[in-house]
Amino acid sequence: KAGVTQTPRYLIKxxxxxxxLSCSPISGHRSVSWYQQTPGQxxxxxxxxxxxxxxxxxxxxxxxxxxxxxxxRSEMNVSTLELGDSALYLCASSLRTLTRNSEQYFGPGTRxxxx
Amino acid sequence: AQRVTQPxxxxxxxxxxxxxxxxxxxxxxxxxxxxxxQYSRQRxxxxxxxxxxxxxxxxxxxxxxxETSFHLKKPFAQEEDSAMYYCALRDGSGxxxxxxxxxxxxxxxxx
Numbered sequence: 001k002a003g004v005t006q007t008p009r010y011l012i013k014x015x016x017x018x019x020x021l022s023c024s025p026i027s028g029h030r031s032v033s034w035y036q037q038t039p040g041q042x043x044x045x046x047x048x049x050x051x052x053x054x055x056x057x058x059x060x061x062x063x064x065x066x067x068x069x070x071x072x073r074s075e076m077n078v079s080t081l082e083l084g085d086s087a088l089y090l091c092a093s094s095l096r097t098l099t100r101n102s103e104q105y106f107g108p109g110t111r112x113x114x115x
Numbered sequence: 116a117q118r119v120t121q122p123x124x125x126x127x128x129x130x131x132x133x134x135x136x137x138x139x140x141x142x143x144x145x146x147x148x149x150x151x152x153q154y155s156r157q158r159x160x161x162x163x164x165x166x167x168x169x170x171x172x173x174x175x176x177x178x179x180x181x182e183t184s185f186h187l188k189k190p191f192a193q194e195e196d197s198a199m200y201y202c203a204l205r206d207g208s209g210x211x212x213x214x215x216x217x218x219x220x221x222x223x224x225x226x
Contacts, residue, residue, distance in 0.1 A: 003158075031212050033212040033213070033214070035214075035216075042216055042217075042218045042219065043201065043203075043214075043216035043219075044216075045213045045214060045215070048211065048212040048213060050212070055210075055211065055212070056211050056212065056213045058213070090159065092212070092214075094212060096212065098210060099208075099210055101205070101210070101211065101212055103149065103161045103164055104161070104212060104214065105160075105161070106151075106158050106159040106160065107158065108158045109158070
């Protein structure tokens with residue numbers, strides 16, 4: 001089975017711009033979670049999508065948003081980029097029902113640099 | 116507060132020595148605990164899940180609810196074990212994908 005894929009792998013943006021990152025889960029996985037990884041804050045949960053609905057949300061400002069499509073692919077969007085948004089953005093997929101969740105498998109990440 | 120604490124940023128041992136990577140948690144509900152590993156230039160991958168009670172690559176971890184700990188152990192470290200290790204927690208109800216991660220411990224196994 002192909003693993004979780006993320007595009008693009010690297011991105012450089014300017015402060016104030018917006019960016020969209022994409023994640024394709026493992027085939028058959030319906031849950032996608034997003035995380036931000038920085039040297040200072042470590043790995044922090046952004047949000048989770050399951051069956052095209054946001055199920056859980058972390059403590060990030062409204063500039064961070066996401067969506068999930070009917071094929072389970074997910075995108076996250078960051079608007080009005082700030083220097084502090086520079087990070088590695090990871091997505092993870094899992095088999096999930098409404099009451100059970102398997103382990104999460106991570107993608108390679110998108111390295112976002114904001115200048 | 117929901118928190119995962121890995122007290123050591125760096126753990127350095129010699130090949131063949133025992134390894135224990137510490138993880139303590141604070142959680143009001145019934146948690147699921149995981150260990151993830153990230154080898155150099157590779158993606159984050161699951162090492163252990165407490166409900167599986169497996170031994171992977173010689174590593175084991177036991178959930179101690181009394182001490183709220185989930186320490187990772189290996190009796191004899193190998194050089195290929197050198198990596199970053201993250202302890203993570205998830206609500207055990209099964210209705211969330213949110214993982215709470217510790218800050219990670221770098222394990223360095225010297226020859």
